[in-house]
Amino acid sequence: MVNLKNCCALFVFFMTFFQSSNAAYNVVSYGARPDGQTDSTQAFQRAWTATCSSRLPATFYVPAGRFLIRSVVFGGPCMNRIVVQIDGTLVAPSNYWNLGNSGFWILFIQVTRLTVYGGSIDARGAAFWACKNAGSNCPTAARSISFVASDNILISGLTSIDSQTIHVALDGCKNVRIKDMKIIASGQSPNTDGIHLQSSTGVTITNCIIKTGDDCISIGPGIKNLWIDRIACGPGHGISIGSLGNGLIEDGVNNVTVRNSIFTGTQNGVRIKTWGRPSNGFATNIAFRNIIMRQVGNPIVIDQKYCPYNQCPTQQSSGVKISQVRYKNIKGTSATPVAMTFNCSASNPCTGIRLQDIRLTYMNSPATSFCSSAHGTVFMHACYNSKENGLSKCQPFEQLVRGGYGKERLLNFFASVTDANRVT
Numbered sequence: 001m002v003n004l005k006n007c008c009a010l011f012v013f014f015m016t017f018f019q020s021s022n023a024a025y026n027v028v029s030y031g032a033r034p035d036g037q038t039d040s041t042q043a044f045q046r047a048w049t050a051t052c053s054s055r056l057p058a059t060f061y062v063p064a065g066r067f068l069i070r071s072v073v074f075g076g077p078c079m080n081r082i083v084v085q086i087d088g089t090l091v092a093p094s095n096y097w098n099l100g101n102s103g104f105w106i107l108f109i110q111v112t113r114l115t116v117y118g119g120s121i122d123a124r125g126a127a128f129w130a131c132k133n134a135g136s137n138c139p140t141a142a143r144s145i146s147f148v149a150s151d152n153i154l155i156s157g158l159t160s161i162d163s164q165t166i167h168v169a170l171d172g173c174k175n176v177r178i179k180d181m182k183i184i185a186s187g188q189s190p191n192t193d194g195i196h197l198q199s200s201t202g203v204t205i206t207n208c209i210i211k212t213g214d215d216c217i218s219i220g221p222g223i224k225n226l227w228i229d230r231i232a233c234g235p236g237h238g239i240s241i242g243s244l245g246n247g248l249i250e251d252g253v254n255n256v257t258v259r260n261s262i263f264t265g266t267q268n269g270v271r272i273k274t275w276g277r278p279s280n281g282f283a284t285n286i287a288f289r290n291i292i293m294r295q296v297g298n299p300i301v302i303d304q305k306y307c308p309y310n311q312c313p314t315q316q317s318s319g320v321k322i323s324q325v326r327y328k329n330i331k332g333t334s335a336t337p338v339a340m341t342f343n344c345s346a347s348n349p350c351t352g353i354r355l356q357d358i359r360l361t362y363m364n365s366p367a368t369s370f371c372s373s374a375h376g377t378v379f380m381h382a383c384y385n386s387k388e389n390g391l392s393k394c395q396p397f398e399q400l401v402r403g404g405y406g407k408e409r410l411l412n413f414f415a416s417v418t419d420a421n422r423v424t
Helices: 002-020 041-053 126-133 397-402 406-414
Strands: 023-026 035-039 058-062 066-068 072-075 082-086 089-091 104-109 112-117 120-122 143-148 151-156 159-161 168-171 174-179 182-184 195-198 201-211 217-219 224-233 239-244 253-264 268-275 282-296 298-306 321-334 338-343 350-362 368-372 374-378 381-385 392-396
Touching: 023 041, 041 058, 041 072, 195 201, 217 224, 224 239, 239 253, 239 282, 268 282, 268 321, 282 298, 298 321, 298 350, 338 350
Parallel strands: 023 058, 035 066, 058 082, 066 089, 072 104, 082 112, 089 120, 104 143, 112 151, 120 159, 143 168, 151 174, 159 182, 168 195, 174 201, 182 201, 195 217, 201 224, 217 239, 224 253, 239 268, 253 282, 268 298, 282 321, 298 338, 321 350, 338 368, 350 374, 350 381
Antiparallel strands: 381 392
């Protein structure tokens, strides 16, 4: 009994110490109203100023309810680590002009040791999309939540709904984890990338569901050490590295892994895209593995003649160097006959392309491929439908060659042979 009393006393002491060593700032205490109609922007700003100034670890708390806020900047540096706990929903004004032309809705800048937990942010972007689709005079599209020049960030359990443009943006950040997110927008919504990254190092994105009208994840210049795992993508445009090479002087992309993910009904699967113009950019040490494609328009793409809307000037050869790209254990169905496209730069051919265990079909038959100015290696079992007996077979590469299918026929499925190709 004495031991039990001692344990209880110790627990009470610990909880009292823990609570006293963490400051909490409830936005309602600073004037925010959870009715979804009252402008709570200034209340959020006041609560953040108090949170950021705390010498103790602090919590910025958003309780249940709907809180209307306009564009807001949560700036640092702050005195200590901060948890943003959202139990309610942040909503943007119904009139998209009220977000102005800043290009952001919620912005964290120069904040370190930040955690954002749970809740939802609803940008109510449908009216803005209609404005853009109509070609009307519209304000600058606002990214829903952005992190700029910020380090040691965790974003967990957040839901982002109907962003005007990019849902989550990272720029100039280090050591960021994004997990258990849901990102939702219409498949017809323009430019609503799920997560966009640039000029950032050490980013991990795991266990997210992303449904958008553009790339589920877009990877811009200056990305190093990116790990993407367990993503459900679709609708959307897939996971894209690029577009790269828009500028003559540009940081490259190095060490990116995408694995254990499912693409459903997306325009593309895993894609690398670069502009057809001079650039010192590059993409190297890229791995795509353990991926399932379900009726994906272009499951595997390298496009070094990227030209959206076909409104580009006379194209030059892309200067972006693509090398050491590995594709392993990618299976499923293509919505088009050509499941793999390697359309590389004539002046800077792709090198170190490695294909292993690729099984992609189109309408129950082996899909075909297009390959130009790409060099690499094929190590895989191949799946094909035998027209002779109507059976589906999977055999090793060399067995297919010995069996009379021949390297030319086999590589029509994997990587069509051209003068620029070297496949061993």
